[in-house]
Amino acid sequence: MDLKKEQVEKTVPKKVVRKKSPANNKQQKGTEDKKVTNTNTGEKEKKAKVFNKNRNNNKKKPFPKKTDSKPVKKPVEKVVEEVKEIEKVEVLENQNGVESKEEKMYVIPLGGLDEVGKNMTLVQYRDEIIAIDCGVTFPDDGLLGIDLVIPDFTYLENNKDKIKGLFITHGHEDHIGSVPYLYQKIDKSVPVFGGKLALALIKSKFENGDFSRELPKMKEVKGRSRIKVGKYFTIEFVRVTHSIADAFAVVVTTPAGVVMYTGDFKIDLTPVDGQGVDFYRLAQIGEQGVDLLLSDSTNSEIEGFTPSERTVGEAFKSEFARAKGRIIVAAFASHVHRLQQIVDIAHDYGRKIAIDGRSLVKVFDIASDLGYLKLPKDIMVSLSDVDKLKDNKVVILCTGTQGEPMAALSRIAKNIHKHTKIKEGDTVIISATPIPGNEKAVSNNINNLLKSDAEVVFKKLAGIHVSGHASKEEQKLMLNLIKPKHFMPVHGEFKMLKAHQETAIMTGIPKQNIIVAFNGNKIEVTKSSAKIKGKVTAGATLVDGLGVGDIGNVVIKDRQQLSQEGVVVIVFTINKETGKLISGPDIVTRGFIYSRGSEEIINEVTESIKEKLNGLGEMGVTDWGILKNSTKDIAAKFFYNKTKRTPVILPIIMEV
Numbered sequence: 001m002d003l004k005k006e007q008v009e010k011t012v013p014k015k016v017v018r019k020k021s022p023a024n025n026k027q028q029k030g031t032e033d034k035k036v037t038n039t040n041t042g043e044k045e046k047k048a049k050v051f052n053k054n055r056n057n058n059k060k061k062p063f064p065k066k067t068d069s070k071p072v073k074k075p076v077e078k079v080v081e082e083v084k085e086i087e088k089v090e091v092l093e094n095q096n097g098v099e100s101k102e103e104k105m106y107v108i109p110l111g112g113l114d115e116v117g118k119n120m121t122l123v124q125y126r127d128e129i130i131a132i133d134c135g136v137t138f139p140d141d142g143l144l145g146i147d148l149v150i151p152d153f154t155y156l157e158n159n160k161d162k163i164k165g166l167f168i169t170h171g172h173e174d175h176i177g178s179v180p181y182l183y184q185k186i187d188k189s190v191p192v193f194g195g196k197l198a199l200a201l202i203k204s205k206f207e208n209g210d211f212s213r214e215l216p217k218m219k220e221v222k223g224r225s226r227i228k229v230g231k232y233f234t235i236e237f238v239r240v241t242h243s244i245a246d247a248f249a250v251v252v253t254t255p256a257g258v259v260m261y262t263g264d265f266k267i268d269l270t271p272v273d274g275q276g277v278d279f280y281r282l283a284q285i286g287e288q289g290v291d292l293l294l295s296d297s298t299n300s301e302i303e304g305f306t307p308s309e310r311t312v313g314e315a316f317k318s319e320f321a322r323a324k325g326r327i328i329v330a331a332f333a334s335h336v337h338r339l340q341q342i343v344d345i346a347h348d349y350g351r352k353i354a355i356d357g358r359s360l361v362k363v364f365d366i367a368s369d370l371g372y373l374k375l376p377k378d379i380m381v382s383l384s385d386v387d388k389l390k391d392n393k394v395v396i397l398c399t400g401t402q403g404e405p406m407a408a409l410s411r412i413a414k415n416i417h418k419h420t421k422i423k424e425g426d427t428v429i430i431s432a433t434p435i436p437g438n439e440k441a442v443s444n445n446i447n448n449l450l451k452s453d454a455e456v457v458f459k460k461l462a463g464i465h466v467s468g469h470a471s472k473e474e475q476k477l478m479l480n481l482i483k484p485k486h487f488m489p490v491h492g493e494f495k496m497l498k499a500h501q502e503t504a505i506m507t508g509i510p511k512q513n514i515i516v517a518f519n520g521n522k523i524e525v526t527k528s529s530a531k532i533k534g535k536v537t538a539g540a541t542l543v544d545g546l547g548v549g550d551i552g553n554v555v556i557k558d559r560q561q562l563s564q565e566g567v568v569v570i571v572f573t574i575n576k577e578t579g580k581l582i583s584g585p586d587i588v589t590r591g592f593i594y595s596r597g598s599e600e601i602i603n604e605v606t607e608s609i610k611e612k613l614n615g616l617g618e619m620g621v622t623d624w625g626i627l628k629n630s631t632k633d634i635a636a637k638f639f640y641n642k643t644k645r646t647p648v649i650l651p652i653i654m655e656v
């Protein structure tokens, strides 16, 4: 912790220095320069004073940083003052706008569009770039053997010297998962800004042996923290609610305009930690003017409002009241609010908690250390001590909500778990819905658990899970609060982006002001327009063990072919001078056809290849390429005709 504070002090004030430049001649100049004076003191607290422009109230905090700790009076006063300021700004803009050429900035999504995962968005103004989030995707079934998918960092690698900071909205894997990979490509001196929990989770990633332990500089932010980086960028964090503590929207201001990214959000009016959405600030930002809003589209096809996380607590209470034996709960490790509710309810029912699963242990450590998770004294027991307790005094909290094969719940369901065997009277609660693609694995687990006589609670109706993302009505509320000039749906598959576009149109944003983009598009934003103008390299980089990006489509295709069609190895020996076939070909197959039952096919193809090789030998062909391709062609055609399968064929030539 000490280290972090030191870094904060070292990093930030330096970056804050802001020189006058031609780009600042625009409307915001006056305001901005004075803001700098405030922030330049280096004292974090002052950054909250966004509008504390020129008055004498430097000691008075116009906007309390913690919404729960101050009366609401001051913000109201301030809003009145703020309105004046906006009028001033607009007048200036009109005067200047006429003659001066419009400044341009670029928004460049490197991930998160037309997909759910690996979220990353860049904002570029002149020769400066900032990045928002840096996430991973977990591979689908088609990507055999791949551990992770991360964004393609080529553009950032080629523009290393321009990167001024990485800004993290929250600590979910699809937003922080590839941070250590990014820092293998860019300079460690580029600072990371984010909430306390997100930064702690990022730090723990660097402790993985694959990465250099040297951490990038990290700076902790809170709601309404304003950060200046480079010559032109101001980034503000605004508190929203989501399925993890410390979730923020970010507002990026450059001389060219204002771009806001909501981050992942829902609008939870009864948040478990009492830290609600900062509606005041969102409305102010909206009133000041946002040129382009990027908003979370995950649930854009779902009507209504997403229920509050608190409703999950109620559902858990009734399950706990009913359960007679042990309770086994599978939950997302990062969902600290959910974990807190489970802990509290377990405590109320006099049950102790054992945790099972590496990611859960990690989050319990980090979150309880930082005070995000409050654990009643003596509530935790080790997994091996569970048997010493009465069944109705136990909660086993485990990973595996998505049916991940090696996760605790899957091992319990398959009855291969070292400590936990299901018995009659156990209640298993799966507190999540399957992410598309995982349905089969989840339902296998449920079937297996039911076969072992456990009671399984998993249906949405049971209320033991709610989403962390905004449904349609909440998306509308965000659009109404911000009233952006231009809108770009992000964080979702294409159909989700399109649905969000429809919603935005309903709120009054003209269709021509909505950009549905793809990863790599460069969106040019000015005060009067936002449109796609060109593109940069973007896509997926595959991580397989220690290899990052060394696996391309060819390897994946081979793996798919190997897994589905098997492999045929053809070995033969030739005389290296004459090209004459000396021995073979010998054929070995794996995963293709069972050799013993298919001797006839193998014999037949061996003969055809032999004939061909003899023919080539007569002609004195010794070129490996020709020999290999001819062998492959014959075998591939033959096998396809006989079996309609296309195994991977590997000719191996030996020379004597």
Ligand SMILES: [Zn+2]
Binding pocket: 170, 172, 242, 243, 264
């Ligand atoms: Zn999230």
Ligand SMILES: [Zn+2]
Binding pocket: 119, 172, 174, 175, 264, 491
């Ligand atoms: Zn996300």
